[in-house]
Amino acid sequence: MLRLVNLLVVLMCSVLSFSAIAASEQYRLGAGDLIQISVYDEPDLSQEVRIGLSGSISYPLLGDIQVSGLSPKDLEDKLTSRLKGPYLLNPSVTVSIVEYRPFYVTGEVEKPGSYAFHPGLTVDKAISIAGGFTERASKSKIYVIHDAASDKSGRGEARNQVKIYDVVQPGDVITVEQSFF
Numbered sequence: 001m002l003r004l005v006n007l008l009v010v011l012m013c014s015v016l017s018f019s020a021i022a023a024s025e026q027y028r029l030g031a032g033d034l035i036q037i038s039v040y041d042e043p044d045l046s047q048e049v050r051i052g053l054s055g056s057i058s059y060p061l062l063g064d065i066q067v068s069g070l071s072p073k074d075l076e077d078k079l080t081s082r083l084k085g086p087y088l089l090n091p092s093v094t095v096s097i098v099e100y101r102p103f104y105v106t107g108e109v110e111k112p113g114s115y116a117f118h119p120g121l122t123v124d125k126a127i128s129i130a131g132g133f134t135e136r137a138s139k140s141k142i143y144v145i146h147d148a149a150s151d152k153s154g155r156g157e158a159r160n161q162v163k164i165y166d167v168v169q170p171g172d173v174i175t176v177e178q179s180f181f
Helices: 002-026 072-083 123-129
Strands: 034-039 047-050 056-059 063-066 093-099 103-107 113-115 137-145 159-161 173-178
Touching: 034 072, 047 056, 063 072, 072 093, 103 123, 123 137, 123 173
Parallel strands: 103 173
Antiparallel strands: 034 047, 034 093, 056 063, 103 113, 137 159, 137 173
């Protein structure tokens, strides 16, 4: 019985760690994200940098690097391959997100504006952060425009109707329409 319990615990941990890895690989970097790049045993190559509007960063030895649209893992691989050989024998690069780009709430909310993103954010939480609905807000006409970096199509232009429990991504613009009744 104890073996079965141990096996179940190991399986649950594996599933949870796999889903965390999958979620981090799905996230795409974009303008406004603050990232930490660490190179093991190379403090001069380790830095904290905010991704610029062009979607690129300036990195020592390598110059400007386009990072918008890459996952943190993709950026690790890109930096590792470009540093390996001419500069380092076997670089160990880690990229982590220090601060996500903000999301925006507009329309019929008490305090429209930009707000800091946190993983696990849903539309209802985002509206709460923006002070909640106004008296004239429609609770069923809520739309989102995804940021181009996190939009799977890469365009970020489509305005999609969302439900209150849908997940918000960094850079999203949430609009709450006015109700006529």
